Amino acid sequence: MPLNPNAAIEITAFSWVPQFAQGVVRDLRARWALEEAGLDYRVRLLGQPRPTEYLREQPFDQVPCFNDGKVRIFESGAIVQYIGETSEELLPRDSQGRFRAIQWTYAALNSVEPAILNLLQIDIFFRNEEWAKLRRPGAEDFVKLKLKRVSDWLGDKEWLEDRFTIGDLVMITVLRFLRHTDLVTGFPNLAAYLKRGEARPAFQRALADQLAVFAANQPQPEGAAA
């Protein structure tokens, strides 16, 4: 069991987030990679509001941070890549295989995620704003174009390259940000790819462990406390 309170590796995570974010907070990427690599880790939970000094660890006030006593970093892409360097299961050792995987990690985070998070923000945070109503069709079209690009590349392959890598791990967590829509379903090979990633036992454990934290820290309805 990778979750281990005495592990050398520590990641940060939120103690609770609203429903829409449960199961997609970025510590999921680190948890999933650690599960795939079979590395024990412990979690340092952050409540709300975060302590101001957290900005000295993570300047953007996000999770996860990673610390194994040797390397202390933030940014889920960098963390997943660092974990990948310890495990050939996640990152091939030959230069071409290695950098194809790293390339897809960057592609997921820079060429796909921004369009998807833009739509998610419109649908969750700004849905009652006039601009969001006017903008949504164009923002959705842009997401569809990005999905088409990934779908066309994927074709009938199982993974983005010839085996599962950190590139797939990150891409699958990016596609999960669309779970409030049926956009991925419009690309059957992409929907199957997403399902294939989510079916991995390491993903299932990572997801269950993230959700367990939120269940344990569910705020009481007002008035329920005494």
Place this chain on the structure above:
Amino acid sequence: MPLNPNAAIEITAFSWVPQFAQGVVRDLRARWALEEAGLDYRVRLLGQPRPTEYLREQPFDQVPCFNDGKVRIFESGAIVQYIGETSEELLPRDSQGRFRAIQWTYAALNSVEPAILNLLQIDIFFRNEEWAKLRRPGAEDFVKLKLKRVSDWLGDKEWLEDRFTIGDLVMITVLRFLRHTDLVTGFPNLAAYLKRGEARPAFQRALADQLAVFAANQPQPEGAAA
């Protein structure tokens, strides 16, 4: 001189782009990294419309692609990291220094660039749209928050960590997407940081070489041909 038609390293670039994009197209990142590393390279230019088969090299129809005969990749972040692995000038060799640099590369591309490109798109592509007018103040505030986060981290340091790395190289190219605004000027340490990066001779050569291509391929005004 890194630009060399017989070089083993090839990158792709656009033969021409409109004024607003000249000097910020992403092949600049690869050119700059190659200049810092002192590696010769040649450029394969792509006209408009791009040939459909280019999508098999670059699924998102962007530049640059990189090919040195051993590794063939796309995504400027991955390319800059690959070049960094050949040159300690760009990427420290110790684990902590190396991954702090990689972390900032991801941070520039995932935690900062999306907010900035969102504003750039509002100002360039959508400026006459009603939603863009309504959205702009909020989009600008979000950019300011991101700039504040980077500025607070930077403090009075010269670079994001204790020396220049690929993380600074990419962050500086991200900040350049705001050159149509005075937002960076609002953070004097960030403005000085940007200036410090742009003053590097390797940056100056990379920029001049990108701009020279566009000058050489400037479309003739209609009617001037024939």
